[in-house]
Amino acid sequence: MAGISAWRRTPTRRGPYVARAVAELRSWPSLALSDTGQQIAFTVRGTEILRLAGRDEIHVRLTAPAIGRLEPYLHACDQIHACRDRAWVAVQVDAEPDLELLLALTSVAIKAHVA
Template sequence: MAGITVWRRTAERRGPYVARAVAELRSWPALAVSDTRRGVAFAVRGTEILRLTGESEMRVRLTAPAIHRLEPYLRDCEQVQPCPDRAWVAVRVDAEPDLELLLALTSVAIKAHIA
């Protein structure tokens, strides 16, 4: 008799700092949280501004003008990488300072989408 393989959908893996970021951001009143098939996403006024894209990575929609203003600071930060959609950046969150950077960039994204 052949064995039967059972496939279970496992909880998505998150690094400890990304998990902390998600937990913190769930409490922010300006953000609407959605648990999608692709993972957790956060929106402001119906516009997605933050999404989980990997175990230790989140993408933030800052808007192209905000990225342009921050570019001198972000250029030398290896934890932040541009995305093909120029309104987004990918943030690698591997340590406490990365978590603080992600939260700060999320604040910038909220302001950019509320103004």
């Protein structure tokens, strides 16, 4: 009889700039880390505003009104893509300027979700 082996899911390896972003964002007092084992996310006052979506991608919940105000700038940036949910954008973080952009958008997201 052949042995049974359990399939074990290995976590997605994060790119170096995503890892740096997570390290930086952990120190922000407004953000709380949520690690379900399958997904890492950050919340502000219980609302998820950041989620790691891949090796070099993070989704940011800006809200539809904030995206509307920033749309000309977001549209011109190759590192930002619309998500299916119109309140979110995907940020490709694979260089230092992308990390800085992500941190700036995170500030916008926090402000949009704090009364």
